[in-house]
Amino acid sequence: MQIRSLALIQGARDAIGTAVIIDVFRAFTTAAFCVGVGAREIVLVGTPAEAFAIRELDPSVFLSGEVGGQPIDGFDAGNSPSQIAGLDLTGRRVVQRSSSGTQGVVAATNCDEIVLGSFVIASATCRYVRSRGRQASLVAMGDGAAIPNAEDEACVRFMEAQLSQVPIDVESLIAALPQWQNTSWPWWFPKRDAELATEVDRFDFALPVVREDGLLIARPVFG
Numbered sequence: 001m002q003i004r005s006l007a008l009i010q011g012a013r014d015a016i017g018t019a020v021i022i023d024v025f026r027a028f029t030t031a032a033f034c035v036g037v038g039a040r041e042i043v044l045v046g047t048p049a050e051a052f053a054i055r056e057l058d059p060s061v062f063l064s065g066e067v068g069g070q071p072i073d074g075f076d077a078g079n080s081p082s083q084i085a086g087l088d089l090t091g092r093r094v095v096q097r098s099s100s101g102t103q104g105v106v107a108a109t110n111c112d113e114i115v116l117g118s119f120v121i122a123s124a125t126c127r128y129v130r131s132r133g134r135q136a137s138l139v140a141m142g143d144g145a146a147i148p149n150a151e152d153e154a155c156v157r158f159m160e161a162q163l164s165q166v167p168i169d170v171e172s173l174i175a176a177l178p179q180w181q182n183t184s185w186p187w188w189f190p191k192r193d194a195e196l197a198t199e200v201d202r203f204d205f206a207l208p209v210v211r212e213d214g215l216l217i218a219r220p221v222f223g
Helices: 008-014 027-036 048-057 101-107 119-132 150-164 170-175 191-197
Strands: 003-007 018-022 041-045 062-067 093-097 113-117 136-140 205-212 215-218
Touching (some): 008 136, 027 093, 027 101, 027 205
Parallel strands (some): 062 093
Antiparallel strands (some): 113 205, 205 215
């Protein structure tokens, strides 16, 4: 399998084959946790206005996301797996907007297929990617889709090793992340979010994205 490692918004635009759009801290960790507590699907949008427009049509949707890392007024939750972990979203449609991950999904228009990527679903995602039999583009979305960050690049390295069936010490990759040196964490990004985001393979599903009725929708594929 041919594997390309790309980064940031241009990397998403350049991705071909099966594009894995990676956002560890925290969008696609949060998306996985939403599915983990029962959500049936995740609708990925680029702006808060798009999310509110979807809720105008369907008041039952659950809005999750951030701008500049911080929760959005009027949304049901921020971009926080620790907040989502205590909820029951059984059967709910979640609409997600983030500054990095969902921007990459929206920008990835040249690939054959999009899959969401994070540590918590990494191995299941790699199994799904291998099953597609296409070239894989692993895109580390970074901070604000514009500045590289260590956690997304570490996830790319882990998934690249998984796809190539090469051993790798993922615990060392995670232990080396600079965030663990923080002496304080902002209220909207507690340390628990980072801890949950680095629980490798917590969930056994991939989150491929389909386009339906003009929406980008991720639904879980198990096994």
